[in-house]
Amino acid sequence: xxxxxxxxxxxxxxxxxxxxxxxxxxxxxxxxxxxxxxxxxxxxxxxxxxxxxxxxxxxxxxxxxxxxxxxxxxxxxxxxxxxxxxxxxxxxxxxxxxxxxxxxxxxxxxxxxxxxxxxxxxxxxxxxxxxxxxxxxxxxxxxxxxxxxxxxxxxxxxxxxxxxxxxxxxxxxxxxxxxxxxxxxxxxxxxxxxxxxxxxxxxxxxxxxxxxxxxxxxxxxxxxxxxxxxxxxxxxxxxxxxxxxxxxxxxxxx
Amino acid sequence: xxxxxxxxxxxxxxxxxxxxxxxxxxxxxxxxxxxxxxxxxxxxxxxxxxxxxxxxxxxxxxxxxxxxxxxxxxxxxxxxxxxxxxxxxxxxxxxxxxxxxxxxxxxxxxxxxxxxxxxxxxxxxxxxxxxxxxxxxxxxxxxxxxxxxxxxxxxxxxxxxxxxxxxxxxxxxxxxxxxxxxxxxxxxxxxxxxxxxxxxxxxxxxxxxxxxxxxxxxxxxxxxxxxxxxxxxxxxxxxxxxxxxxxxxxxxxx
DNA sequence: AAAGATATTGAAAGATTTTGCAAGAAATCA
DNA sequence: TGATTTCTTGCAAAATCTTTCAATATCTTT
Numbered sequence: 110x111x112x113x114x115x116x117x118x119x120x121x122x123x124x125x126x127x128x129x130x131x132x133x134x135x136x137x138x139x140x141x142x143x144x145x146x147x148x149x150x151x152x153x154x155x156x157x158x159x160x161x162x163x164x165x166x167x168x169x170x171x172x173x174x175x176x177x178x179x180x181x182x183x184x185x186x187x188x189x190x191x192x193x194x195x196x197x198x199x200x201x202x203x204x205x206x207x208x209x210x211x212x213x214x215x216x217x218x219x220x221x222x223x224x225x226x227x228x229x230x231x232x233x234x235x236x237x238x239x240x241x242x243x244x245x246x247x248x249x250x251x252x253x254x255x256x257x258x259x260x261x262x263x264x265x266x267x268x269x270x271x272x273x274x275x276x277x278x279x280x281x282x283x284x285x286x287x288x289x290x291x292x293x294x295x296x297x298x299x300x301x302x303x304x305x306x307x308x309x310x311x312x313x314x315x316x317x318x319x320x321x322x323x324x325x326x327x328x329x330x331x332x333x334x335x336x337x338x339x340x341x342x343x344x345x346x347x348x349x350x351x352x353x354x355x356x357x358x359x360x361x362x363x
Numbered sequence: 364x365x366x367x368x369x370x371x372x373x374x375x376x377x378x379x380x381x382x383x384x385x386x387x388x389x390x391x392x393x394x395x396x397x398x399x400x401x402x403x404x405x406x407x408x409x410x411x412x413x414x415x416x417x418x419x420x421x422x423x424x425x426x427x428x429x430x431x432x433x434x435x436x437x438x439x440x441x442x443x444x445x446x447x448x449x450x451x452x453x454x455x456x457x458x459x460x461x462x463x464x465x466x467x468x469x470x471x472x473x474x475x476x477x478x479x480x481x482x483x484x485x486x487x488x489x490x491x492x493x494x495x496x497x498x499x500x501x502x503x504x505x506x507x508x509x510x511x512x513x514x515x516x517x518x519x520x521x522x523x524x525x526x527x528x529x530x531x532x533x534x535x536x537x538x539x540x541x542x543x544x545x546x547x548x549x550x551x552x553x554x555x556x557x558x559x560x561x562x563x564x565x566x567x568x569x570x571x572x573x574x575x576x577x578x579x580x581x582x583x584x585x586x587x588x589x590x591x592x593x594x595x596x597x598x599x600x601x602x603x604x605x606x607x608x609x610x611x612x613x614x615x616x617x
Numbered sequence: 618a619a620a621g622a623t624a625t626t627g628a629a630a631g632a633t634t635t636t637g638c639a640a641g642a643a644a645t646c647a
Numbered sequence: 648t649g650a651t652t653t654c655t656t657g658c659a660a661a662a663t664c665t666t667t668c669a670a671t672a673t674c675t676t677t
Contacts, residue, residue, distance in 0.1 A: 110382075110384075111382060111384065111415045111416060111417045111418045111420075112415065112416055112417075112635075113382070113415045113420055114381075114382040114415070114418075114420065117382075131653085140636080140637090141636070141637045141638080142637090142653095143636070143637055143638075144635080144636060144637075146653095146654080146655095147635085147636085162644070162645070162652085162653060162654085163645095163652075163653060163654095232486075232489060232490065232493060232502075235486060235507060236486065236490065238507075239486060239507045239509060239512055240509065241509070242509055245506060245507075246506065246507040247504070247505070247506050247507075247518070248486075248502065248504055248505060248506075248507060248514055249504050249518075250501070250502055250503050250504030250505075250518065250519075250522040251501070251502060251504075252499060252500065252501050252502075253489060253492075253493050253499075253500040253501075253502060255493060258493055260502055262501075264501070264503075264504065264522060264525070265504075268504040268518060268522075271518070366625075385663080394626080394627090395626070395627045395628075396627090396628095396663095397626070397627055397628070398625085398626060398627070400663095400664080400665095401625090401626085416634070416635070416662085416663065416664085417635090417662075417663060417664095
């Protein structure tokens, strides 16, 4: 087997099990431990996986909202439902900011029919909507954050500071009663700019994010107008959010 | 079996299995390993597949992306040659502006090895290079011009006004002794901004553009440092350009 | 159709890369 | 601490790549 193929299979295996020992991988790949070790060193250099003594683990757990892949089938039905429900909140001919992340990507898939103007810093979203002749797509500038296909940095922040939108559709790494948090500092900067540019703030948060906290704090709950989630969201937290005046929409899987 | 047929079958096989070894392909095609190796080299040059040690893999089949440029096979070999020759003009770790257009797209395919910083307003180029971890890709902001996947408009122009690059790689709709011209007013604006931001101006112009004029005038010839073209370029015009002090590189088809 | 030119193919030799192994160093665990 | 596991390093074997060359096939020209 070739090195690249082996590495891809290692990555796929890690996506399933999170942790794997060298012996385990060696046996699975039918290669010596040395070879697996070298593969992991290469993969660790590129990011994505991290070495541990005796094995490796995935750097970004699979539930991380921002490890983007259009093929990501994790909780696909739920994300699809959230996407559809969220798109319904948008009225025709509005200007909408769409964040990066798989959940927001699914929202974008339903936005074309609305014919609004869409502003995004996500390459996948831009690609998705570029072919449409019903809506105008504005891309923020910025540096490509490689693995995720997100535009970040000063140019991106500046791009959003220049516009006003009717609504912003965001996602995040975690939500608790203390507020919203996310995993990458660069993304936080972007999202702050999006929040500042929009009249209505909509968060699309699948149920696995409830009660979790990511490394960086984004904002308080009171800036949020609407949260769209799926059935798995814990009832007590949903109740508490509603008591705070936030409209919480639980999207039903079709 | 014909070379083309073999290559097509290799591509089809790779579409199924994603990775294939040389031996595997050799057996499947009933051809020697040497021949398969040569086929793969050619195919890798054109894109679509990538070599690995001992085999080949399908280049990321990102279904949703803008790959229209790659599919444009009009004068493919010439554009490919121009792309390779043009990329050789870039020195390691330079900042390069890459324009939209199919010819520039082929230049971008050869830029990864150079490891520079790339600035572009082309979504296809951005997508192409997004996966690379060797170079940093900066995307100008702007509105997506649908058919071409180019970012245009004030945000885009502004993005370029903020940067300085070592070189700009541009294409155009036509070149005569009176100057360079292009077809869309919006693109002209962008290109003016690119010209202003760069120290060295390189135009990639396939031979069919020589002696032609498009609707809008972009610039005089004297802002140009280098022109890269293919063998079909009329000799008298090439001579005249050289007399004006422009370095004209005629790329040989491999 | 024949002769020469050109292109393609398969094979072989030498260079390069990858792989597996083993010994000593470093880290982990009881 | 001592015992065990894992890591690093160096090295030789195997696989693969590059280059070259002769044989074959294809194209051009007459």
